[in-house]
Amino acid sequence: MQHYYNVIIIGGGISGTALLYELAKYTDLESIALFEKYPALSSLNSNGRNNSQTLHCGDIETNYTFEKAKKVKKTANMLLNYALDHGYAQKHIFKFPKMVIGVGEKEVSFIKERYETFRTLYPYLELFTAEDLAKIEPKLVEGREDEIVAMGALDEYCAVDFGAIAETFAQNAKKSMKGVCDIYLDAEVYRIDRIGDKFQLTTPKGKYFADYIVVNAGAHSLLQAHKMGYGKDYACLPIGGSFYYAPASILGSKVYTVQNDKLPFAAIHGDPDILMKGKTRFGPTALALPKLERYTENTYLEFFESLRPDKSVIKVFYDLLADDDIREYVFKNMMYEVPGIRKGLFLKEAKKIIPTLRESDIEFADHVGGLRPQIIDKKNKRLLLGEAKIDTKEGIVFNMTPSPGATSCLGNALKDVELIAEYLGCGFDSAKANIDLVGEEQKSVPVLEPMPGYVETQS
């Protein structure tokens, strides 16, 4: 059959390319292909401009429970092992000091308690007093009246250029594949139809066929599922995240803040930007947006198609907005986008990290920050916060990947490889995948190259 593949992946972000890599490297499939709508891989959320560039391993993210931290630690280590094994240390994955700060009596005791529990999972974690912080990151203590403590680490890989890693997945997939591994760019999949025991894809390059399809199309995944009659119990709520830039001299570490339990999205943090030389980033904000791509205007209609507003969606919104803290948070995040007033308002938030920060230190980062496709579970009338998968068991899978989807790309892909191997009956060398990716906890590789640009500016 012309234009036929065993497996076709839709979407060339980090999720789609991670799956392409694992299929090429660990299965005996004869032909696989990936279709990406834009002329380049990782044009949307996986692009380093559009996410926080953080390897979320669960040590400093106070929005994770201990159980969730255990899970993300495992998948984060897979990405780390992949990157170190392929020689990407200090090229696409970087070491920075990282920490979460507790400010004021309540947060300080929270951090101290959390430290005692979490160091059992992350033995490298340290507790930093105000005196320690004055040496490590002086701007955290300068001008601060409230007490402060932090837990974190000084020498761990924690910043990733996810877009660059996605490129390496694609290249390494092509190198590893014994059969056919094709990547089609500028190739939006308009339709997926089941024809007999195959799927037919309609694209600008013609019709293509496959036995198995994985849809890794970010915010568009659920829409594709709805079009095929799947996932009707879910709705997609896209949450945009914006950032503010400050000079790199302000912060040399990843600094997270304590999560307010009631808020559905992670608190803002400060991070050295690994792509913009000489910049620190603060953010991301969290703004519900009626579109499926942050900077593409013609996705409004698609948003409504994938939200499918009904009583249960309205109930989720109502419950969220009934809470004073969440209402204030939603309103504040809307204001962070309004030119003229946004800088002053965001400054108040960022001052929790750097008390002496001035309005003149920060600037809105234009066209930086993507969308997190958060999923509403209509049956249970609640907002899901992590990744979600619709496994139809009929040869097609849809993945929705809000944060920490980039960190867990190899773990998520491994689940799909297992589903594909079971469905198609192909060979899957899971032992090798486990040795390579899960391996020991973390592989050590000597660091020979200097840190990226921001450190030069800092000194």
Ligand SMILES: Cc1cc2nc3c(=O)[nH]c(=O)nc-3n(C[C@H](O)[C@H](O)[C@H](O)COP(=O)(O)OP(=O)(O)OC[C@H]3O[C@@H](n4cnc5c(N)ncnc54)[C@H](O)[C@@H]3O)c2cc1C
């Ligand atoms: C502000 C922000 C901060 C974040 N920070 C972090 C972080 O620090 N760490 C972390 O781990 N995660 C973070 N995330 C989440 C992370 O960016 C995503 O989980 C991850 O990039 C998702 O990758 P993906 O490949 O699934 O989706 P995407 O990167 O969105 O890629 C989907 C691809 O599918 C393509 N596509 C869509 N429809 C079609 C079609 N019909 N045909 C062909 N192609 C199609 C798109 O063009 C796109 O390239 C953050 C997200 C945001 C928005």
